[in-house]
Amino acid sequence: MRWVNIRPNRRNSLILGALPLLVVVVVYLFAAAIRHSANPSDKILPTPAAMVAAMHGLLVDADPLSGHLIFWADTLASLERLGIALGICALSALLVGMVLGILPAARATFGGLVMTVAVIPPIALLPILFIVFGLGETAKVALIVIGVTPFLIRDLADHIAALPQEQLIKAQTLGASSWQLALRIALPQALPRLIAGLRLSLGPAWVYLISAEAVASDIGLGYRIFLVRRYLSMDIIIPYVAWISLLAILMDLALAQLSRRSFAWAHQASR
Amino acid sequence: MSDLLAFENVWLEYGEKIVLERVDLAIAERSFVSIVGPSGAGKSSFLRLVLGQEAPTQGRILLDGKRLTPECGPDRGVVFQRYSVFPHLTALRNVMFGRECTDARFTARLFGAARRAAAEEAEAMLTEVGLGDALHLYPAQLSGGMQQRLAIAQALMARPRLLLLDEPFGALDPGIRQDMHRLILRLWREHALTVLMVTHDISEAFGLGTRVLAFDKRRIDPHAPHRFGATAVYDLELTRKRRAAAPEIPKEVLRLTESVITNTQDSL
Numbered sequence: 001m002r003w004v005n006i007r008p009n010r011r012n013s014l015i016l017g018a019l020p021l022l023v024v025v026v027v028y029l030f031a032a033a034i035r036h037s038a039n040p041s042d043k044i045l046p047t048p049a050a051m052v053a054a055m056h057g058l059l060v061d062a063d064p065l066s067g068h069l070i071f072w073a074d075t076l077a078s079l080e081r082l083g084i085a086l087g088i089c090a091l092s093a094l095l096v097g098m099v100l101g102i103l104p105a106a107r108a109t110f111g112g113l114v115m116t117v118a119v120i121p122p123i124a125l126l127p128i129l130f131i132v133f134g135l136g137e138t139a140k141v142a143l144i145v146i147g148v149t150p151f152l153i154r155d156l157a158d159h160i161a162a163l164p165q166e167q168l169i170k171a172q173t174l175g176a177s178s179w180q181l182a183l184r185i186a187l188p189q190a191l192p193r194l195i196a197g198l199r200l201s202l203g204p205a206w207v208y209l210i211s212a213e214a215v216a217s218d219i220g221l222g223y224r225i226f227l228v229r230r231y232l233s234m235d236i237i238i239p240y241v242a243w244i245s246l247l248a249i250l251m252d253l254a255l256a257q258l259s260r261r262s263f264a265w266a267h268q269a270s271r
Numbered sequence: 272m273s274d275l276l277a278f279e280n281v282w283l284e285y286g287e288k289i290v291l292e293r294v295d296l297a298i299a300e301r302s303f304v305s306i307v308g309p310s311g312a313g314k315s316s317f318l319r320l321v322l323g324q325e326a327p328t329q330g331r332i333l334l335d336g337k338r339l340t341p342e343c344g345p346d347r348g349v350v351f352q353r354y355s356v357f358p359h360l361t362a363l364r365n366v367m368f369g370r371e372c373t374d375a376r377f378t379a380r381l382f383g384a385a386r387r388a389a390a391e392e393a394e395a396m397l398t399e400v401g402l403g404d405a406l407h408l409y410p411a412q413l414s415g416g417m418q419q420r421l422a423i424a425q426a427l428m429a430r431p432r433l434l435l436l437d438e439p440f441g442a443l444d445p446g447i448r449q450d451m452h453r454l455i456l457r458l459w460r461e462h463a464l465t466v467l468m469v470t471h472d473i474s475e476a477f478g479l480g481t482r483v484l485a486f487d488k489r490r491i492d493p494h495a496p497h498r499f500g501a502t503a504v505y506d507l508e509l510t511r512k513r514r515a516a517a518p519e520i521p522k523e524v525l526r527l528t529e530s531v532i533t534n535t536q537d538s539l
Contacts, residue, residue, distance in 0.1 A: 167355070169324060169351075170355045170426075172344070173344065173426070174348075174425065174426075174429050175369055176379070179379075180372045180376075184371070184372070266358075266359070268411040
């Protein structure tokens with residue numbers, strides 16, 4: 001049988017997918033063991049036991065200064081920033097993307113502006129945001145919004161503009177006005193695309209969040225890993241990074257599930 | 272029978288390029304007009320003019336004696352070869368869409384008794400085109416032929432003065448196409464429709480139409496082929512009797528057919 005025709009079934013796919021992850025873990029454990037046999041107080045590749053011990057304090061013991069359970073407070077702060085920012089992104093992208101996608105005149109007027117903003121590296125704007133909004137929450141949320149929204153707007157506007165002309169003509173011959181076209185034809189077909197765009201934007205959104213937290217913050221997952229870096233605390237950094245990945249995966253899965261539940265029609269063609 | 276649609280010396284130009292020239296036509300109410308011609312002979316441009324997607328560069332188009340506004344409206348229904356149904360709505364909601372737009376200007380959604388009435392009417396229309404069992408399926412779950420039935424039902428709900436068909440059966444299997452021919456003829460008779468159908472299939476054009484228009488360029492300048500536009504070069508009234516007894520296709524039209532075939536082969 002040709003290699004290109006070998007298709008694993010669902011169970012085998014899961015096993016195959018888990019295999020590389022397992023290999024990475026095993027390789028890490030070996031490397032850690034080797035380093036610790038040479039130097040029992042090695043900090044670069046901490047053993048799982050060291051990680052558990054270090055994380056235990058952050059998970060269940062309240063911080064004597066602030067009274068927070070640090071790990072959970074960090075998670076909550078980061079997720080709150082991310083959630084508010086992505087909510088603003090989704091709403092504004094939906095609004096602007098719809099207008100740009102439906103009205104050729106709006107596209108001609110504002111398309112250039114959106115593109116210009118989209119090509120600015122958002123991190124380069126971080127100093128400006130800190131100067132304008134101060135070092136509080138607003139600047140961090142704004143960084144994510146500025147980083148993600150232009151991409152979402154362009155993606156949505158392109159998607160709506162690429163709806164078959166036949167559909168729009170047909171709707172007009174059925175008596176639909178511009179408003180009704182937007183509400184009943186463009187909006188429902190834009191929503192699954194918006195969710196797909198958000199899923200793709202999760203990666204960049206986390207990058208901007210961690211960057212903003214690293215530069216100026218007093219709480220948050222990104223703040224914590226940059227803080228403990230000063231003490232070479234890999235036993236905290238590694239669990240935090242794993243936790244961030246897990247959160248990202250869960251958010252992605254949740255969005256995928258939301259799309260499949262709410263917009264079943266959009267997933268039928270690919271089945 | 273009175274004229275429903277009239278073209279008076281209509282020209283359509285895109286800058287230097289002349290697509291249609293001197294189109295003079297009168298289309299009677301309740302006729303079934305087939306439009307044939309080689310690719311690039313302005314058949315689709317002609318349909319776009321009637322649809323109001325474009326305005327003529329010169330001349331006038333009259334519908335019911337009134338000048339046509341260059342925008343699509345509910346007096347002219349259309350079925351395209353593809354993409355004329357909404358993928359995010361079930362068959363029933365697809366057919367109800369027109370009613371929801373005309374009766375609820377702001378929300379474009381109906382509620383209560385109005386909604387039930389619209390749903391009943393839509394269901395009757397779907398049953399009439401043979402989709403009574405597929406009310407709650409999405410277009411992606413329907414075959415090509417069923418999607419076209421849906422598109423026809425959707426267009427008929429708006430009770431258009433004129434039904435435009437742009438190669439509606441071009442993408443269907445031959446067997447399905449036969450069923451669709453019977454369906455469209457039945458609907459044409461029962462709903463007293465006036466139909467304009469663009470097609471590549473000459474036998475379909477003669478089999479369905481009460482009148483066949485062949486579009487082509489009258490003259491061709493080899494050095495500037497874009498400077499002469501196409502027009503209706505043949506205009507054949509088919510009587511009911513001739514249609515029934517496999518009509519004799521005029522030689523000129525057969526020649527056109529061949530050019531269609533060669534064009535198609537060239538493009539393949």
